[in-house]
Amino acid sequence: MISFEPSEDQKLMIESVAAFAKSALRPKIRDFEKARQIPEAVRKQAHELGLGTLLVPEAAGGPGLGLTTAVLLEEEVGAGDPAAAFGFGGPGAFGLAVLELGDEAQRARLLAPYAGADGHSRFGAVAWGEPKALADRPGFATTATKKGDVWVLSGEKAYVVNADRAGDYVVFAQVDAAAGWDGLGAFVVRRADRGVSPTERSTTLGLDAASFGGLRLDGVEVKEEDRLAGGADFGAALVRFFAKQALLVAAREVGLCRATFDVTREYCDTRKAFGKPIGHFQAVAFTLADRAMDVDATHAMVVRAAAAWDAGPEGALSGAARWERDALLYTAYAVSYAHEAAMRCGDDGVQLHGGAGFMRDYPVEKAMRDAKQLALCAMTAEHADQLAAALELGQPLSLGLVLPTPETQNAFV
Amino acid sequence: MTIEFSVSKRQLEMREAIRGLTKNVIRPQSLAWDRAHGVPEDFLRNFAQLATSMGSSAMRSGLGEEKGQQEKTGGNVGTIMASEEIAWGDAGLLLCLPGPGLGGPPVRGSGTDEQKERFFGIFKDMSGPLRWGAYGLTEPGAGSDVAGIRTSCRKDGDYWALSGRKCYITNGARASWTVIFATIDPALGRAGHRAFVVEKGTPGFSVGRIEEKMGLRASETAELVLEDCRVPAANLLGGEEKYQTKEGFMTAMKTFDNTRPIVAAMALGIGRAAFEYATDFVRSNYALQRHTPRYAAIAERLARIGRNLHAARMMTWRAAFMADQGMPNAKEASMSKAMGGQAAIRACIEAIEVCGAEGTIAKDHQLLEKWFRDIKVYDIFEGTGQIQRIVISKRIMTDLRAF
Ligand SMILES: Cc1cc2nc3c(=O)[nH]c(=O)nc-3n(C[C@H](O)[C@H](O)[C@H](O)COP(=O)(O)OP(=O)(O)OC[C@H]3O[C@@H](n4cnc5c(N)ncnc54)[C@H](O)[C@@H]3O)c2cc1C
Numbered sequence: 001m002i003s004f005e006p007s008e009d010q011k012l013m014i015e016s017v018a019a020f021a022k023s024a025l026r027p028k029i030r031d032f033e034k035a036r037q038i039p040e041a042v043r044k045q046a047h048e049l050g051l052g053t054l055l056v057p058e059a060a061g062g063p064g065l066g067l068t069t070a071v072l073l074e075e076e077v078g079a080g081d082p083a084a085a086f087g088f089g090g091p092g093a094f095g096l097a098v099l100e101l102g103d104e105a106q107r108a109r110l111l112a113p114y115a116g117a118d119g120h121s122r123f124g125a126v127a128w129g130e131p132k133a134l135a136d137r138p139g140f141a142t143t144a145t146k147k148g149d150v151w152v153l154s155g156e157k158a159y160v161v162n163a164d165r166a167g168d169y170v171v172f173a174q175v176d177a178a179a180g181w182d183g184l185g186a187f188v189v190r191r192a193d194r195g196v197s198p199t200e201r202s203t204t205l206g207l208d209a210a211s212f213g214g215l216r217l218d219g220v221e222v223k224e225e226d227r228l229a230g231g232a233d234f235g236a237a238l239v240r241f242f243a244k245q246a247l248l249v250a251a252r253e254v255g256l257c258r259a260t261f262d263v264t265r266e267y268c269d270t271r272k273a274f275g276k277p278i279g280h281f282q283a284v285a286f287t288l289a290d291r292a293m294d295v296d297a298t299h300a301m302v303v304r305a306a307a308a309w310d311a312g313p314e315g316a317l318s319g320a321a322r323w324e325r326d327a328l329l330y331t332a333y334a335v336s337y338a339h340e341a342a343m344r345c346g347d348d349g350v351q352l353h354g355g356a357g358f359m360r361d362y363p364v365e366k367a368m369r370d371a372k373q374l375a376l377c378a379m380t381a382e383h384a385d386q387l388a389a390a391l392e393l394g395q396p397l398s399l400g401l402v403l404p405t406p407e408t409q410n411a412f413v
Numbered sequence: 414m415t416i417e418f419s420v421s422k423r424q425l426e427m428r429e430a431i432r433g434l435t436k437n438v439i440r441p442q443s444l445a446w447d448r449a450h451g452v453p454e455d456f457l458r459n460f461a462q463l464a465t466s467m468g469s470s471a472m473r474s475g476l477g478e479e480k481g482q483q484e485k486t487g488g489n490v491g492t493i494m495a496s497e498e499i500a501w502g503d504a505g506l507l508l509c510l511p512g513p514g515l516g517g518p519p520v521r522g523s524g525t526d527e528q529k530e531r532f533f534g535i536f537k538d539m540s541g542p543l544r545w546g547a548y549g550l551t552e553p554g555a556g557s558d559v560a561g562i563r564t565s566c567r568k569d570g571d572y573w574a575l576s577g578r579k580c581y582i583t584n585g586a587r588a589s590w591t592v593i594f595a596t597i598d599p600a601l602g603r604a605g606h607r608a609f610v611v612e613k614g615t616p617g618f619s620v621g622r623i624e625e626k627m628g629l630r631a632s633e634t635a636e637l638v639l640e641d642c643r644v645p646a647a648n649l650l651g652g653e654e655k656y657q658t659k660e661g662f663m664t665a666m667k668t669f670d671n672t673r674p675i676v677a678a679m680a681l682g683i684g685r686a687a688f689e690y691a692t693d694f695v696r697s698n699y700a701l702q703r704h705t706p707r708y709a710a711i712a713e714r715l716a717r718i719g720r721n722l723h724a725a726r727m728m729t730w731r732a733a734f735m736a737d738q739g740m741p742n743a744k745e746a747s748m749s750k751a752m753g754g755q756a757a758i759r760a761c762i763e764a765i766e767v768c769g770a771e772g773t774i775a776k777d778h779q780l781l782e783k784w785f786r787d788i789k790v791y792d793i794f795e796g797t798g799q800i801q802r803i804v805i806s807k808r809i810m811t812d813l814r815a816f
Contacts, residue, residue, distance in 0.1 A: 002490045004731050005738075007415040068416055269811045282816045285806035286799070292809055293728070293748050300727035307416050317418055333720035382713065385720075389712035392692050392719055 004300060010069055017073045020049055021080025026259075029081045029363060032209040038087035040120070047120035051077060052090020053111075055099060060108045061115030067244065067306040071251035075299065078255020082370050085252050086161055086210030090114055093161060093245050093378070093413050094124025097170040100241040101186050101228035110168065110188060125166035127215045128413040129159035133406040138180035140406075142217060144173035144187060151187060151222040156199070156214060159412045161377070163213035164198045167191045170228065171217065181400035182235060188226040195220040206369030212412055239397055240324075242404075243331040243387070245413065246379035247305055250338035253374050254298045257338075257345040260367040261291050264349045271354075278352070287348050294341035301337055305330035325391055332388035336381035339374070346371035377412045379404055424487045424494075431495055434463075435502025443503040444779050446631040452509045454543055461511050462539055489671075489733035493678040497726075500682025504787050505631030507679060508583055512536055515583060516546030516592045518671050519608060523651040532610055535589055547588035549579040549611075549637055556581075557800050559594075560602045564639060566595035566609070572643040573609060578621070578636065581794075585635030586620040589613050592650065593639065608650040617642030628786030673746040673795055674732040677753030680791035681726055684757025687764035687784045688718050694768045711767060718763055721756035728752050744808040751801035754792035761788040 006014065024042055025032075032038055038046075046052060054070040056062025077085045091098070091114045098110050114122055134141055142155025153173050160169075169189050176183030189196055199214035230237040265288055268279030278284050308316065308327035316323035346368030350357035357364045375381060387402040404411035420428070446452045487494070499507050513520065513536060520532050535544050555561035564577025575595050585591060590612045596605040611618055621636030646653075692715055699708055728749040735742035761784045765773060773782060792798045807813050 003417045005414040279810040286802045289802040289805035297724040385713040385716035388716035
C-alpha cells in the first residue's frame with residue numbers, strides 16, 4: 001500500500017515533540033540566538049525526549065528508531081527552532097558516521113555514553129572539510145600515517161559543526177595520497193587526545209545556537225580499534241552517511257518551511273492594505289499557495305526517502321536490486337528540494353511581512369538566515385544534484401564529485 | 414496505518430505488464446497516431462479489452478474509481494500509477510479510450526441509479542461499436558470562470574430546451590452522450606446551473622468545428638452547438654430535487670477533485686518520458702566522469718528535472734491516497750495538478766535544451782518535439798495553474814471567497 005499516514009506510535013511521539021517545540025523552543029528562539037547555545041535545562045528536556053539519540057541502536061542504549069520516525073521528529077524540532085537541533089547534546093553527525101562506517105562493537109562502544117544521564121552535555125562532531133583545496137592532487141591535506149600500531153593524524157579541518165563543544169570526532173584524513181578521494185580513512189579522536197585543538201568558533205549568518213568551527217590535529221595518535229573501516233565498501237558507506245545526514249537536515253528544513261509558512265499565512269490574514277487583508281490580493285495569495293506546495297512537497301519527499309531506507313531491499317517498490325540506488329536518489333532529490341524550498345519560504349516570509357519582516361521582532365528574518373545556513377549543512381543542493389545525476393545516468397559514484405569537498409564546495413558537517 | 418510505499422504483487426505485475434505494453438506497442442505507434450489525428454479503432458478495442466481484463470476500469474475511462482473497485486485495481490493510487498505509465502507511452506491514447514471519459518465522474522457522483530444504469534450500460538458490451546462519453550462545460554466566453562457559462566436551459570413540459578455553444582470538448586464529436594452544463598438564469602450564478610446528459614442525435618444538438626491543436630493531436634477536441642435542443646427531463650442529472658440545494662455547481666466541481674491527480678499523473682508520464690530521453694542522450698553523447706563545466710551544468714539540470722517530477726509524483730500519490738481513504742482532498746488535488754503540470758512542462762522544454770539544436774529536429778528526435786507540443790495543455794485543461802492556485806488560496810486564507 002501507498003500511505004503517507006504515520007502510525008499511532010509515531011503520532012504520539014510527534015505530538016510530544018511538537019508540544020515541546022511549541023512551549024520550550026519557539027518562544028525562546030531569540031534567547032538561544034543571543035546566548036549562541038541551548039541552555040542546559042532545555043537540552044536536558046530534549047535528551048529525556050530522546051531527541052539527540054533517535055538513531056542510536058538499542059545495543060548502545062538508544063531507542064534505535066528508524067529514519068522515518070527520526071525525520072518526522074526532526075521536522076517538529078525544526079518547526080520550533082532549526083538551530084536547536086544542532087545545539088541539543090548528542091552524537092549528531094558523529095553518531096551517524098559511526099553507524100554507517102563502524103562495526104558493531106564500535107557502535108556500541110562509541111555511542112553508549114550518549115545514552116547516559118549526562119548525554120545532553122555530550123556532543124559529537126565530524127571533521128570532514130578543509131580550509132583550502134589542494135592544488136597538486138585530489139584529496140585532503142590532513143594525513144593519517146601508520147606508525148607501528150597507531151595512526152598519526154596531522155592537518156587542519158574546517159566547517160565542523162559543534163567543533164568546540166564536541167568530545168568525540170570522526171576525522172577524515174588521507175591514508176593513501178595517490179588514491180585521491182578513494183584514499184580516505186575515518187578515525188575517531190577525542191577532544192582530550194594530545195594534539196587535538198578546536199579552532200576559533202565562527203560567527204555565522206544563521207543557526208546561531210549551533211556552533212561552527214574547525215579542528216587542528218598535531219600528530220594525534222589513534223589506535224587501530226578507533227579506525228572506522230566502512231565495512232565492505234568504504235566509499236559506499238561514506239555516501240550513505242552523507243545522504244542520511246543531509247536527509248536529517250532536510251527534515252529540519254521541512255519544519256522551517258512549515259513554521260515560516262504558518263506565521264506568514266497568519267500575517268497575510270490579518271495585515272490590511274487598501275482596505276482588505278493582503279492575503280486577499282492574488283499576487284500574495286498565489287505566493288502563499290506556492291509555499292504551501294513547498295511545505296507539503298518537502299514533507300512528502302523527505303518521508304518517502306526515509307521510508308525507502310527503512311524498507312530495505314525487501315520492501316523496495318522497484319525491487320531489491322535497485323533499493324539502495326533508489327533510496328539514495330530519493331534522498332538526493334529531497335535534500336536539494338528542501339534546501340531550495342526552505343530558502344523560498346524564508347525569502348517570501350520576509351517579503352510578505354514587508355518592512356516588519358526585516359525586523360528581529362518577527363521570526364521570519366531568522367528563518368531566512370537559518371534557511372541559507374541549513375542549505376550549507378551536510379550536503380549542498382549542488383552536491384545532491386550531482387549525486388542524483390550520477391544515479392540517473394548510472395555512473396559510478398565518484399566521491400570527489402558527489403560529496404562536498406574543498407575542491408567543489410565545502411559544507412558544514 | 415503507517416507510512417508505507419509498497420504495492421501488492423498483483424499491482425506490481427500489472428505495472429510491469431503495462432510497462433511492457435507501452436514500450437513495445439504504444440510508444441512505437443505514438444507518432445503515427447499524432448499525424449493521423451487519431452488511434453485506429455481496432456487498437457482501441459483491443460486495448461480497452463485488455464484494460465478491462467486487467468481489472469482496471471480507470472484505464473478504460475481514464476478516470477475515477479468506485480470504492481468497491483479499489484481492492485481489485487489498487488484504488489486511486491493504482492489508477493494514478495497506471496495513468497503515468499500509459500501517458501509515458503502516448504498521452505493521446507488515454508484521452509481516446511472508449512468509455513465514459515470525463516463524463517463518467519459527474520454521472521457517477523450525481524446521477525440517479527436509473528441514470529447510471531442507462532448511461533453506463535451502453536459501455537458494457539465491447540463487441541459492438543466503440544462508445545464514448547464527454548464532458549461539456551467550457552464555452553467560448555467561459556472557461557476558468559465556470560460560473561459565467563451562458564448556455565441556457567428552460568423547462569418545457571417533459572423536456573428542457575437548451576441553447577448555447579460548448580467548445581474544446583474532448584471526444585465531443587464521437588461521444589454517445591455529453592454531460593452539458595447550462596444555466597436557468599445567469600444572474601443566479603452557480604445556483605442556476607443544471608447538468609444534463611445530452612445524447613447524440615438529439616434534435617438541435619450538433620457538432621461544430623473540430624479543432625487543430627498544438628499537441629495531443631490524436632485526441633479529438635470538438636465544438637458542440639445546442640439550438641433549442643430538447644432534452645428529456647429524465648436526463649437532468651440527479652433529478653430536480655438535486656438542485657433544490659446549492660449542489661448544482663458542486664456537481665461540476667466534484668469531478669475535479671477526482672480527476673486532477675490523474676491528469677497530473679498523465680503529465681508526469683510525458684515529463685518522465687522526456688526526462689529519460691534526455692538522460693539517455695547525455696549518457697550516449699558525453700564522456701561521463703570528465704569534469705567539464707558544461708557536463709556539470711547538464712548533470713545539475715537533469716537532477717533538477719528529475720527532482721521536480723519526483724516531488725509532483727509524491728503529491729499525486731498523496732492526493733490519491735487521501736481519496737482512497739475518503740479524506741477531503743480538494744487542496745491536495747489542486748496542488749498535485751499545479752505541480753505536475755509545471756514540472757512536466759519544464760521537463761519537456763529542458764529535455765530539448767539538453768539535447769541541443771538536435772532536440773528540435775523532427776527527423777531525429779520526433780518524440781521530443783511531440784512531447785513538447787503535447788505537454789503544455791496539462792497546465793491548462795482541468796483548471797489552469799492559476800485556477801489551482803485559487804483553489805489552494807481559498808483553502809489557506811481565512812474568508813477568501815473571491816479575488
Ligand atoms: C485539449 C483540450 C481539451 C479540453 N477538453 C475539455 C473538455 O473535455 N470539456 C470541457 O468542458 N473543457 C475542455 N477544455 C477546456 C479547458 O478546460 C479550458 O480551456 C480551461 O479551463 C481554461 O479556460 P479558457 O480556455 O476559457 O481560458 P481562460 O479562462 O480565458 O483563461 C485565460 C488565462 O487567464 C487565466 N485566468 C483566468 N481567470 C483567472 C483568475 N481569476 N485569476 C488568475 N488568472 C486567471 C487563466 O489561468 C489563463 O492563463 C479543453 C481544453 C483543451 C485545450
